[in-house]
Amino acid sequence: MMKDLLKNYRKNFLGKPLTTISLLFFIISILLAIVGFSYYVYQKEKIINERFAYLTSISDFKKSQVSEWLNGRYAQLEILRVDLPLINRLESITSSNNSSKELIGWFNALKNYYQYNDIILVDGYTRIIFSVTSTDARLNHVDSLLCMNSATSDSIIFSDSDEKYATEGLLKFYVPLSNSSNLPFKLKNVLILTADPNSIFNPMLNRNIDKSPTLESLLVKPYNDGIAYLNTLKFSTVGDDSTNDNNRKALIEANTIKSRKGFIDGRDYKNDEVIAIIQNVPLSTWSLITKINKSEFYAPVNDIAKIVFLACVSADLLFAFVLFFIWRKSILANYKKMYAAEVEKSKIENRFESLVNGVKDIAIFILDHEGNIVSWNEGAGIIEGYTSEEIIGRHFSIFYSAEEIKSNKPINHLKYAVEKGSYQEEGWRIKKDGSVFWANVLLTALQDENGKVYGFLKVTRDLTEKRKSEEEIRNSRDFYLKLLNDFPTPVWRSGLDGKCNYFNKAWLNYTGRTIEEELGEGWTSNLHHDDIEKSVKLYNEAFRQKKYFTVEYRLKDSHGEYRWMVDFGMPYFDIENNFAGFIGSCYDIDDRKKYEETINTLLRIGEKLYSSLEINQILDSLVIESIQLANAEGGFACVKNENEFVVKRYYHKDHWEYFEKNYQMDDGIIKRFDLTREAILINNVVNYENIEQELVSKYSIRQILSSPLFGSNGELIGFFEVHNKKANKEINTDDIYLLNAVARNASISIAKSLNYEQLRKTEIQLRNSESELRNLAAQIQYAREAERQRIAREVHDELGQLFTGINLNISLLTELIEQNQKPTADEIIDELHSVQQYVKKGIQTVRDISGSLRSYVLDHLGLIPAVQEYCREIERMSNVKCNFKSEVESFNFNDEKNVAVFRIIQEAITNVLRHAEATIIDVTISQSNSNLDIIILDNGKGMAEANEVITRSMGILGMKERAIFLDGKLKIDSVKSKGTTIHLSVPFE
Structure with missing residues (x-):
């Protein structure tokens, strides 16, 4: 035991842990190198960006100083050129050729204060009138040309604003002076101010850049295919012509080189590697070169590289020490664990041997590398029928038949076990008495620590009874599969993965597809696209919960039409009551669904028709719903109006169009409705002469279905038509049945609406009649009073006067008689005749009044x-x-x-x-x-x-x-x- 323990110790703890620690150290070193390199790259980028920013800021600052100086000179000279007192004095000098001491002093002050080398006054003919430094100064050709240009353009000209006018060592400003007389033809005087660039730009460009030993700014300009320096270099003098060429080349390439952040990486006039930025100065041909030696520029980067390298090496050494300490500590701990494990292993082996011998229903063999039996348990003797003495040392092929031995089957099984590590099969095996049993055999190759096979473990189980049970189950399964396959309705089955693995013949005949097309999830391609998500989700949820489910969906049949199916699915279990999948059957419910849909549609149409009492709304709803129900293209509806049926508009392809048509009571369709009281179907209008040809030609009508509408007393109150079933289909008896049902509902609704209209009209008439009767009663009362007033007036005016006249005549006769005056007969006759006339006139008046009354x-x-x-x-x-x-x-x-x-x-x-x-x-x-x-x-x-x-x-x-x-x-x-x-x-x- 101790020998094996030491062997395993050297193998497992001196080999593998050291390799592991070394590998870990290598990985940590790589990680440290990656981290260090990443940090170096990050810091390098950061430092370079900072250096670039620093160099850019210096260059921008120097450029701004130069630009401010140039702009200041322009501004100062603009003020100078419009100074009238000065201009007048200068004109006097021009006219008299006499310069005063005061003016000479002023020019000298201007020269000294603004650092001009010379100030020259030139008249309009480019003649020198006055010079601060020389009385015999002369103008060259360029000066004359620029003076003329400045005077004619009335603007300040800077000599370095154009490369062809530049001079090598001087800066010149040509300033035209305003004309005090304002005469357009008078030439202007011009001041030429000359400055030395070194005296101006040396202190300006070399200030505040001492922190970097090699940092300097150089202001240059193009001159005679080369360059001229406007300031003296800080650390050296200008080099030879090659240096000049290099700088000239740098100036040219400044507009074309697209290097990092606009910087140039090259060599300067001293042949030093530098990082430079070149910027053009506005209003001039100048270029400002700000440069620093490349070694100084990247010095901080080199410093950070050294720091990172030292940090990585230090960390690597520290990790090496820690890992070595951990490795040493783990060796001691693992040795203790190994010793305890070996002791426990010995105990387990003893228990395992006892356990193996205690197993009676499994045969366990130990074979050598050639297949000879070395050891077996008591279960092997029970199953095989041999004793230990009879079987130990014999080849395990004794359990195979002669044909199998002849075909080297036992040897091949050993080879398979060696190649794959183990080999398992089921087959017939032979007992000692020659009988056979169905065995499950597992051969496992036993290997030493070097991987060499030194034997085999063979485990055999007697599965004869199980095989008989499975055979019976298989026969039963085949029977039920045959039964399901011949089942008249579609049947499906899914496995443990939830995917369908079986469809019966009825399903395949219904869909017209092959079993290969339906397996898995292929059957869902036949589902209606609106039902796929719902059906699959319901199935997956039921499968997850192993619960019964019912789902309705539309499935495409073999004719390519979608029909409604109801699918009943439930989980099924194997003989050991283990969940094995789902099984389901389907039934065609398309007719039922269509019937339900028809009923719902009719109910909806009825509800819509009954929801309004407005006859036009009812007719519009009737037409639209009937067209949708019959899947037609157009149609119209009309109701009876007095003695005719009036059509006002036509519904065609989802919109209303104006169309007016009046059907009389003696028209053929009206008579036919009265006679048959049924719907009229015309599937070919070409064969009918009595069809409205305007309607037929305008809307290309091929088919007509007319349905009558009857009132509560059975009288015809209207009708409606639908035209042309879509997709060139014919209107059939189902459409007639549906539209007749709609017509019955519509008849009730329209009759109700007409009754309501009649009731409303009657109510209005009653209200109007009541108002009219009240007005009539008032008028009659007024007329009666007016008639009474008229009669009273006529009686008073006409009859009153007549009776008054009669009374006067009678009173006159009476007075004559009472006074004993004896009137003559003629006087009496005249008075009576007058009374008679009054009486006749009264009678006529009475007749007139009576005639007016009746x-x-x-x-x-x-x-x-x-x-x-x-x-x-x-x-x-x-x-x-x-x-x-x-x-x-x-x-x-x-x-x-x-x-x-x-x-x-x-x-x-x-x-x-x-x-x-x-x-x-x-x-x-x-x-x-x-x-x-x-x-x-x-x-x-x-x-x-x-x-x-x-x-x-x-x-x-x-x-x-x-x-x-x-x-x-x-x-x-x-x-x-x-x-x-x-x-x-x-x-x-």
């Missing part, structure tokens, strides 16, 4: 003579021509009817006289059928708003009431400026 002619001669006499009286009493014509000789009306007709005529003529301003009135009495027709026509001004006048006129209201009393009809037609016609029709008794 016509004497009407009572004794009848209606026609009374009307004729009344017309004559109208002509006599007014300037209106009243023509009377009667085509009826006589008729039998009672007195009440005669009076009512006469009063209507009387009121009509009175209204004409009062309001119409007519000159002719025609009264005609005729007979038509069983009615007496009376027409009163005038040529007056008519009524502008006839309906309003008819409604509010008390006279016309009385005429209407009398017409109702006569069971007749009164119609009034009036046109403005064309007169009025009143037509009264009264039935004979």
Whole structure:
């Protein structure tokens, strides 16, 4: 045991832990290197960015100083050129060629203060008038040219604003002075101010840059295919021509090189590697080069690299020490654990040997590397029938048949176990008595620490009884699978993965697909796209909970049509009551769903139709819902209006269009509805001549389905039509059945609406009649009082005067007699004759009053003579021509009817006289059928708003009431400026 322990110790704890520690150290070193390198890269980038920022800030600052100086000079010179006192003095110098001491002093002050080398005054002809430094100064060709340009353009010209005008060592400003006389033709004087750039830019560019030994700024400009330096270099002098060429090249490339952040990485005039930035100065050809030696620029980066390297090496050494300490400590701990494990292993092996020998229903063999039996347990003897003495040392092929031994099957099994580590199979094995049993055999290769096979472990179980049970189950399963396959309805099954692995013949026949197309999730491709998510989600939830489920979905059949199916699914379990999957069956419920959908649609249509009492809304809903229900393209609906059926618009492809059509009572379709009382189907309108051709041609109608609408008493109250079933399908009996059902609902709704309309009209008429009766009663009362007043006035005025006259005549005779005066017979006769005249006139007045109250002619001669006499009286009493014509000789009306007709005529003529301003009135009495027709026509001004006048006129209201009393009809037609016609029709008794 101790020997094995030491061997394992050297192998497991001196080998593997050291390798592990070394590998761990290597990994940590790599990680440290990665971390250090990442930190170095980060710091390098950061430092470089800071250095670039520093160099940029220096360059920007120096550039701003140069720009400010140049802009300041421009501003100072702009002020100088418009200084009138100075200009006048300079002009005086020009005219007199005499310069004062004061002016010379002023020029010297300007020269010294602004660091000019020389100030030259030039007149308009480029002649030098005055020079601060030299009295014999001369202008070169460029100076003359720039003076002329400055004077003519009236602007300051800087010599370095253009490369071709530059001078190598001087800066020149050409300043045109304003013309004090403001004469356009007078040439201007020009000041030429010359400055030395070194004296200006050396202190400016070399200030505050001493912190970096090699940092300096150089201001240069192009000159004669090279460059000229505007300041003296800080650390060295300008090099040879090659250096000049290099700097010239740098200037040229400054506009084209796209290096990092606009910097140039190259060599300077001293052939030092530098980092430089070149910036152009506005308003000039100058370029500012700010540079630093590359070694100084990257010095902080090199420092950080050293720091990172030292840190990584130090950390690596520290980790090496820690890992070594951990390794040493783990060796001691593992040795203790190994010793305890070896002791425990020995105990376990003893227990395992006892356990193996205690197993009676499993045969356990130990074989050597050739397959000879070395050891076995008691279970092996029970199963195989051998004793230990009979079997130990023999080859395990003794349990195989002769044919299997001949085919080297036992040897091959050992090879398989060596190759794969283990090998398992089931097959027939032979016992000692020659009988066979069905065995499950597991061969496991036993290997030493070097991986060499030194034997095999063979475990055998007798599964003969299990095989018999499985055979019985298999036979039973085949029977039930045959039963399911022949089941008349579709059946499916899924496995433990939830995917379908079986569909019976009915399912495949229904879908017209193969079993391969349906397996897995392939069956879902036949589901309607609106049902896939719902159905799959419900199935997955039921599968997860192992619960029964029911789902309805649309499945495409073999004809390519989607039909509704109800699917019942439930979990099923194997013989050991383990969950094995789901099984389900389906039933076609498409007819039921369509029936339910039809019922729901009809209920919805009915509810929509009953929701309104407005007849037009009901008709619109009827047309739209019927078209949708029949899947048609268009249609219309109409209801009976008096003696015709009126179509006002047509619904075509989801919108309404204007279409007007009137169907009369004697039209063919109306007669057919009255005769058959059924829907009319025409699937080919070409064969029918009585179809509305305008409708057919406009909407390309091929098919027509017309459904009648009947009222509560069975009378035809309307009908509706749908045209052209979509997808070129024909209207069938199902559509007729559905639209008949819709028609029944619509008939009730329309009848209800019509009754409601009639009730509403009646209610309005009753309210109007009540108002009219109240107005009529008030008018009658007013007319009665007016008539009484008229009669009283006529009695008082006419009869009162007559009786007063009679009384006076009688009083005169009485007075004569009382005074004993004897009147002569002639006097008495004259007085009596006067009284007689008064009496006659009174009688006529009484007759007139009586006639106005009731016509004497009407009572004794009848209606026609009374009307004729009344017309004559109208002509006599007014300037209106009243023509009377009667085509009826006589008729039998009672007195009440005669009076009512006469009063209507009387009121009509009175209204004409009062309001119409007519000159002719025609009264005609005729007979038509069983009615007496009376027409009163005038040529007056008519009524502008006839309906309003008819409604509010008390006279016309009385005429209407009398017409109702006569069971007749009164119609009034009036046109403005064309007169009025009143037509009264009264039935004979």
